[in-house]
Amino acid sequence: MQQRAFTSLPAVTQQPVATLPVLRRLAGYLKIYRWRLIAVLGLVIAGAATSAGGPYLIGRAIDTAIRLGNGPLLNTIAVALVSIYAVSAVATRFQVALMGSIGQRILARLRSEIFATLQSLSLRYFDQHPAGDLMSRLLNDTDVLNQLFGQGIIQVLGSLFGIVGAIIAMLLLDVRLAIVSLLVVPLMFFTTALFSQISRRAFQRTRESIGDVSAEIQEEITGVRVAQAFNRTALNRQRFAVRNAANRDANVSAIAITSALMPTLGILSSMAIAVVAGFGGYLALHHQATVGTVVAFITYVQQFFFPIQQLANFFTTIQASFAAGDRIFSLIDSTPDLTDHPNAITMPPLRGEVVFDHVSFSYGSRRTSGLPEAGDEPEPELVLDDIVLTAKPGETTAIVGPTGAGKTTLVSLIGRLYDVTSGAVRIDGVDVRDVTRTSLRQQMGVVLQDSFLFSDTIAGNIRYGRLEATHAEVEAAARAAHAHEFIERLPQGYQSTVGERGGRLSQGQRQLIGIARAILADPRILILDEATSSVDTRTELLIQDALRVLLRDRTAFVIAHRLSTVREADHVLVLQRGHIVERGTHDSLLAAGGLYAELYRRQFRDDPAGSVP
Amino acid sequence: MVVLVQLRRALIYLRPYWHIALGSFLSLVIVSTANLISPQILRIIIDRGITQSDTRTLIWACIALIAVAVIRGIFSFTQGFWAEKTSQSGAYDMRNDLFEKIQTLSFSYLDQAQTGQLMTRMTSDVEQVRVFIGNGAVQLASAGVMLIGSVVILFAANWKLAIISLLTFPLMAVTIGIFVVRIRPLFGQVQAQLSSLNTVLQENLAGVRIVQSFAREPHERERYAKLNSVLLQTNLQAVRALSNNFPVFFFWANLGTAAAIWFGGHLVISQQLTIGDLVAFTAYLALLIQPLFTLGFLGSQLSRSAVSAGRIFEVLDAHNEVTDRPGAITLPAVEGRVEFDGVTFRYVGDERPVLSHVSFVAGPGVTVALVGQTGSGKSTIINLIPRFYDVTSGRVLIDGHDVRDVTLESLRSNIGLVLQETTLFSGSIRDNIAYGRPDTPFEQVEAAARAAQAHDFITSFPEGYDTTIGERGVGLSGGQRQRIAIARALLLDPRILILDESTSAVDAETEYLIQKAIAQVLRGRTAFIIAHRVSTVRNAGLILLLDGGTIAASGTHEDLLRDSPLYGEIIDSQFGRQTGRVEESPPTPLLAPTTTG
Structure with a gap:
């Protein structure tokens, strides 16, 4: 069960979860807190005993001291009462503190483990699990566990022991009254459980309706300029009002259910009190019970009200946390499909010769994970088929071809972001699988289409490829990438924060920062995925110039979209459906009149500008 | 207050x-x-x-x-x-x-x-x-x-009993108060720290390629671990605040009950009180706890809610200078003469004007191409015509009417707009094309789509014009979006058309279709185009060359090539690669994937 790979995210938590393994795993996390947990348990029991002892003592006070006029005994009981309350307070204080800190520590540990696991997974995994889905699922699951560890466990335990303590005290006081008053307990429990079932559905609807409202708001805010330009504001208002009203109504009907729960429980509890008072009174009249006992019972019945409600509420949380735990543990347990070979050596400083030796690759295969494919599975389609190529140190290889030809896959194999299905990728004669990934990748640089920036300062983002670089080096790299000028113009210069939140940089500026990052890393081998989105002319020229600096004296693989890049490349590979169909230089390929020439011509066919002298 | x-x-x-x-x-x-x-x-x-x-x-x-x-x-x-x-x-x-x-x-x-x-x-x-x-x-x-x-x-x-049992009441109130004061900032901190922790997670998921390629896993792990432990510490503080205050609160409450039983018991013994009185009394004591909790909770929410209310009213109170003036008239049937009369425009808070003293006249049916460097004021001019902003001084006139004298609705319904950012809305393609006039019959929607060269790709979808686009629907390529935006503007059959040509890169086929669409659209309308294609400037009836917020030169392509060195320079740098010197590098990506359906 535990090796089950975290390959598919179940849509919702609907299928039954095997509780036992999850419990066992959770228990594993609790193990190091063994002694503290025993202390918590002791404290919980002490707390429950004292809170059950209160009404008992009050009952005794009424019967033996107050009714019989025994002043000194009353004083003694009062002192006992205060001591019991003090013990209860101390017990509660430590039990909340201990359990709270254990819970938070386990959560923190789970978070780091999740993070570490995600980092050890290969790109193959992330290809299958879109970041957005993964993110929302992880947030949701840790949040559920947070509820469980945060207060859930202690409340459940406290409620459970509170109820048990009260039942014991009641049975000790009077068995008949105890049985009569306990009749209401299952009723209360089922009522609460029923309500929480119904309300969960109702709240599901409110979540959907608020989701609709948010989506609409988001869209209309983004598109408000268009709406104004097209005179659509009145109509949009009407449309929004409809969704807004649906949200209001969903909320009102959900609240109708939850508003009914407490009063219903209140009525049940009052009925129990009335039954206890009536039956207890009857017993007292016949001298089979005392007034103090009746008073104590009334208090106990009132005390039931709260814990039962809590237990029923947490019933759903517990269910959800088992499902969440199951998913999180199967993620943590998933075996990384791409690891360093046990005898992997450190890659020596690179010269930069890259050889593809009859490389084939398919995404379906998992041969490298140590788990041989089951023989009866259909042969997965090859994304790359028998690729043979050699790039000498310092050469630029441009790769062109239609979408889906395998260009991105090909360059990803050099840094061993995936493992080849067959054949080998060798750098300076060493198979990339025989060296540690870190030592390999540290000597490589990557510039992607969408220069991904982290929420950090611009300096921090440029420094990403070489953390120990000085500010002067960062600036030099930025200058070489023609990024210095616009960075300086920002109010906080290199210290400006970018990334998701502060990201006011244009597409082109982000690209320049990505190039500066690669220049600073000064890799021997460079992978470049040229962006297709156009930028303004000036920036385009800057980018081309920056790329020229970047490519100089390195072994480079470029997924090319610019004619200038292709023309300056030492080799051009034309890739189609996983095969290298043509290779040569821009001029030789053009002359050959094959696929490349056709693609080239199509680019300029009918371009009216092309005929301008 | x-x-x-x-x-x-x-x-x-x-x-x-x-x-x-x-x-x-x-x-x-x-x-x-x-x-x-x-x-x-x-x-x-x-x-x-x-x-x-x-x-x-x-x-x-x-x-x-x-x-x-x-x-x-x-x-x-x-x-x-x-x-x-x-x-x-x-x-x-x-x-x-x-x-x-x-x-x-x-x-x-x-x-x-x-x-x-x-x-x-x-x-x-x-x-x-x-x-x-x-x-x-x-x-x-x-x-x-x-x-x-x-x-x-x-x-x-019993007032004596009341005084004795309520002795701890102020202590209860103080304990709740302390708790509220301590926990309030902690909750805020937990939220903020959790969100930065999640940002790191998010970045590591979205940027996994960069992280792995640069072998920065240890760095990221450290970053995450640091934030994680900060969050843990704050959470532990919250646990401490909870565990230090709540048991104390309940202890004070219980102490009140004990005092009532003790003192009340003696009152019963000395026959000043009945047992029932005493039991009822302790029941009333218990009723005091809930309201205190409620007040504590509301107290902790008060300032947050006030801040939220303040932010809501800030938007509701925002001053909107672009509104119909009292007595604004409906713009009569438009011929299409657009005139800028000494227009100066400055963004709120900026010192330097973006446009200063710009004057020109575009007669009905003329295509005006706007040319200039980034920041020269091209976008500002096209934003002033539909009165998205009000001029700082000067006048914008349409058929002689100051745009501030007519109703916004009548003004804008005569102007078609194709912006650089082609915002589409979630809904069907048909709804999007009919955006400006939702009750348009289908034939006209289709006609607009045909004119915009969009009909073919639309009908290639299984559901045709009913295909849902947007977040929950089919994703469209940049070129497809653009042609829908053109169809959307065409459907209004506006007398005045505004078009921002700076487009995201599309493949050659699409580029060709878009140009055909634009040529179609321009026919018989007054048009303002932020030009990025040489064909556009060559065909324009009037070119306005903008430089630093003023019109540096105007005329036809040939006039300007002859008279304006700046124009030649810009044409060289911005359009140069189209003017025959193709071998340098094309404006559109070479060998880009053909994504058109």
Whole structure:
């Protein structure tokens, strides 16, 4: 069960979860807190005993001291009462503190483990699990566990022991009254459980309706300029009002259910009190019970009200946390499909010769994970088929071809972001699988289409490829990438924060920062995925110039979209459906009149500008 | 007290629903009364039923107990339900107001605002205020009634006993107060720290390629671990605040009960009190706990809600300078003559004008190409024609009418717009094309799509014009989006057309189709184009060369090539690669994937 790979995210938590393994795993996390947990348990029991002892003592006070006029005994009981309350307070204080800190520590540990696991997974995994889905699922699951560890466990335990303590005290006081008053307990429990079932559905609807409202708001805010330009504001208002009203109504009907729960429980509890008072009174009249006992019972019945409600509420949380735990543990347990070979050596400083030796690759295969494919599975389609190529140190290889030809896959194999299905990728004669990934990748640089920036300062983002670089080096790299000028113009210069939140940089500026990052890393081998989105002319020229600096004296693989890049490349590979169909230089390929020439011509066919002298 | 002003203003939103709110409040009074009556019944059961062996009273009192419970149950339902209904209705109106306001906000406000912030105001801020004014107001009243009622009854029952048992009451209030003060900033911190922790996670998921390629896993792990441990520490502080205060609170409450039993017991012994009195008394003491909690909770929410209310009203109060002036007329049938008369424009807060003293006249049917460097004022000119901004000085005239003298609706319905950012809306393709005139018959939608060269790819989808696009639907390529945007503008059959040519890269096929579409669109209209294609400038009837917010030169392509060195320079740098020197590098990507369907 535990090796089950975290390959598919179940849509919702609907299928039954095997509780036992999850419990066992959770228990594993609790193990190091063994002694503290025993202390918590002791404290919980002490707390429950004292809170059950209160009404008992009050009952005794009424019967033996107050009714019989025994002043000194009353004083003694009062002192006992205060001591019991003090013990209860101390017990509660430590039990909340201990359990709270254990819970938070386990959560923190789970978070780091999740993070570490995600980092050890290969790109193959992330290809299958879109970041957005993964993110929302992880947030949701840790949040559920947070509820469980945060207060859930202690409340459940406290409620459970509170109820048990009260039942014991009641049975000790009077068995008949105890049985009569306990009749209401299952009723209360089922009522609460029923309500929480119904309300969960109702709240599901409110979540959907608020989701609709948010989506609409988001869209209309983004598109408000268009709406104004097209005179659509009145109509949009009407449309929004409809969704807004649906949200209001969903909320009102959900609240109708939850508003009914407490009063219903209140009525049940009052009925129990009335039954206890009536039956207890009857017993007292016949001298089979005392007034103090009746008073104590009334208090106990009132005390039931709260814990039962809590237990029923947490019933759903517990269910959800088992499902969440199951998913999180199967993620943590998933075996990384791409690891360093046990005898992997450190890659020596690179010269930069890259050889593809009859490389084939398919995404379906998992041969490298140590788990041989089951023989009866259909042969997965090859994304790359028998690729043979050699790039000498310092050469630029441009790769062109239609979408889906395998260009991105090909360059990803050099840094061993995936493992080849067959054949080998060798750098300076060493198979990339025989060296540690870190030592390999540290000597490589990557510039992607969408220069991904982290929420950090611009300096921090440029420094990403070489953390120990000085500010002067960062600036030099930025200058070489023609990024210095616009960075300086920002109010906080290199210290400006970018990334998701502060990201006011244009597409082109982000690209320049990505190039500066690669220049600073000064890799021997460079992978470049040229962006297709156009930028303004000036920036385009800057980018081309920056790329020229970047490519100089390195072994480079470029997924090319610019004619200038292709023309300056030492080799051009034309890739189609996983095969290298043509290779040569821009001029030789053009002359050959094959696929490349056709693609080239199509680019300029009918371009009216092309005929301008 | 600014805080209370904002909240009081928010309360006004409940006014239309005052009768529901009143119902909730009356229910609350009944519930509180029932709560205060129950201990009295208990007292009767003990004193007269059990102690005096009065079976009839015992039975009737038990029945009364249940009756009171049922009444309390019914009314606590109506109280809660109506309170929610009031607050949801108020929030509904508030959201509608916000939406209406945002829809009409002027572009100069939108330039400053961030989508995320406006979103937050419409969602979580409204919710925060709703919970506070809706439930809070009723709960506050409830807590007050219960507190005062219980205290009054306690003193009426036996003032000496009341004083003794309430000795710990101030301590309870102080403990709750301390807790609220300590936990409030901690909750805020936990939220903030959690969100930065999640940002790192998010970046590592979205940027996994960069992280792995640069072998930065250890660095990222360290970053995450640092934030994780900061969060842990804050959480532990919150646990400490909880564990240090709550047991103490309950201890004070219990101490009050013990004092009541002890002192009251002695009063019973000296026959100044009955046992039933004493039991009822302790029941009233228990009623004091809940209101204190409520007040503590509301106290912790007060400032947050006030801040939320403030942010909502900030948007609602935003000054909108672009509105119809009183007596604005409907723009009569437009011929299409556009004139700028000494127009100067400065963005709010900027010192330097973006346009200064720009004057030109574009006759009906003329295509005007705007050429210039980034920041030269091209976009500003096209934004002033549909009056997205008001000029700082000078006039923009259409057929001789100052755009500020006509209604916005009549002005804008005569202007078609194809912006650089082709914002489409989720819905069907047909809805998107008919965006400006939703009741357009299908034939006209199709005609517009044909003219925009969009018909073919639209019909290649299985559901054709009914294909859903946007977040929940089919993703369109940049070129496809653009042609839908062109169709959308065409459908209005506007006399004046504004077009921003700077497009995202598309493949050659699409590029060709878009140009064909644009050529179609220009026919017979006054058009303003931010030009990025040589064909556009060559065919333009009038080229305005902008430089630093002024018109540096104007005329036809040939005029300017001859007369203006700057024009030649710009044509060389911006369009140069199209003017025959193809071998340098094309404007559109070479060998890009063909994505058109």
